[in-house]
Amino acid sequence: MTSREELFAALEGVFDPELRRPITELGMVGKLEMDSGKAVAEIKLTVVGCPAANRIEADVLAALRTVVGVTAAEVFLTVMTPAERAELTAKLTAGRPPKTNPFGKDSLTRVLLVGSGKGGVGKTSVTVNLAVELANRGFSVGLLDADVFGFSVPGQLGLTDKPIRIDNLIVPPVAFGVKVISIGMFVDGNQAVAWRGPMLHRTVEQFLTDVYWGDLDFLLVDLPPGTGDVAISLGQLLPTGEHIVVTTPQLAAAQVAERSAAVGLQTGQSVLGVIENMAWLPQADGGRFELFGAGGGSQVAQAIAKLANAEIGLLGQIPLDVELRLGSDSGRPVVATHPLSAAALEIGRIATQVIQAGPKLTGKKLPLNVF
Numbered sequence: 001m002t003s004r005e006e007l008f009a010a011l012e013g014v015f016d017p018e019l020r021r022p023i024t025e026l027g028m029v030g031k032l033e034m035d036s037g038k039a040v041a042e043i044k045l046t047v048v049g050c051p052a053a054n055r056i057e058a059d060v061l062a063a064l065r066t067v068v069g070v071t072a073a074e075v076f077l078t079v080m081t082p083a084e085r086a087e088l089t090a091k092l093t094a095g096r097p098p099k100t101n102p103f104g105k106d107s108l109t110r111v112l113l114v115g116s117g118k119g120g121v122g123k124t125s126v127t128v129n130l131a132v133e134l135a136n137r138g139f140s141v142g143l144l145d146a147d148v149f150g151f152s153v154p155g156q157l158g159l160t161d162k163p164i165r166i167d168n169l170i171v172p173p174v175a176f177g178v179k180v181i182s183i184g185m186f187v188d189g190n191q192a193v194a195w196r197g198p199m200l201h202r203t204v205e206q207f208l209t210d211v212y213w214g215d216l217d218f219l220l221v222d223l224p225p226g227t228g229d230v231a232i233s234l235g236q237l238l239p240t241g242e243h244i245v246v247t248t249p250q251l252a253a254a255q256v257a258e259r260s261a262a263v264g265l266q267t268g269q270s271v272l273g274v275i276e277n278m279a280w281l282p283q284a285d286g287g288r289f290e291l292f293g294a295g296g297g298s299q300v301a302q303a304i305a306k307l308a309n310a311e312i313g314l315l316g317q318i319p320l321d322v323e324l325r326l327g328s329d330s331g332r333p334v335v336a337t338h339p340l341s342a343a344a345l346e347i348g349r350i351a352t353q354v355i356q357a358g359p360k361l362t363g364k365k366l367p368l369n370v371f
């Protein structure tokens, strides 16, 4: 006789794709019975019309069929009651009161804010690839697209899924192992976002407080170019934030880039380093064609070092790479599709430096994985 325990144990390997936890822990398994060789499972979805329903159903059926004695399997989908949902959200927030920012001063998550002086220098491409690279290495990674007016993170990750809402929690869709939230997921089509400061502040604050990020090792933030309202809000909301400044080698662009880190410094955040993107175009003979000149990255690093009164390094120089460009156009980041391309290898080296620069665990309590 196959017991309920055996069936339940098999379901421990089935994960909710968005919450990234076993459905057994999430309270999603209801009735679970055997009827002459046939396993029948009730799966309680978090919300009606849960986009992951088909996938969960297929995974449950597959898991049940692995149990010895099961010759057939059937799933019936129901929806959690409000009380069950409340229990789930309480578990997910681990008792944290609603509407509080999990990335305050005591947070153990490393917050990396990627900024630039101007647009088009590859800030989003760097952020997305760095996030996917860190996730590939086993870290738990979130990505907040704070480039409210020029959002392009969902496109670069091929994400068309909308976040789902479980009561007051917004559950971010996951792409290439990264939890992602973007204003682009809340506006229809290519609609423009035309908001003033207070609305922007509330939105980025909500992205921090109402989104279920879980225990993150890294939260990456794609900042808007320059030094606007959003940068100031995030300076206040993310006190442990470490800035990464992306620039091209062009000296004219360097001065503007310096300023992007200045806001962070003024609000007490730190600067981790500078990335020079589009550094050169590799030539067939192994040479480097410096399309945008040279020296921008180190100039920015030196200037910020003066501002910060600290040593600021050049974390890396990413060459121009057609695979990177194709990857961002097609929503398939180059580090995932062409890990051996010149750009992906350099992003890998940058990721290693980022990891080695932290985490700042000394003297801090280790996170207790409540859930």
Ligand SMILES: Nc1ncnc2c1ncn2[C@@H]1O[C@H](COP(=O)(O)OP(=O)(O)O)[C@@H](O)[C@H]1O
Pocket (backbone or CB within 6 Å): 116, 118, 119, 120, 121, 122, 123, 124, 125, 126, 152, 277, 278, 279, 318, 319, 320, 321, 322, 324, 325, 326, 328, 329, 343
């Ligand atoms: N190293 C690179 N090699 C080739 N194309 C790149 C590189 N970095 C960025 N791009 C391309 O340049 C364009 C602008 O990059 P994007 O990441 O959107 O910049 P930003 O976020 O700074 O505006 C995109 O089409 C992107 O694919």
Ligand SMILES: [Mg+2]
Pocket (backbone or CB within 6 Å): 120, 123, 124, 125, 147, 150, 152
């Ligand atoms: Mg961008």
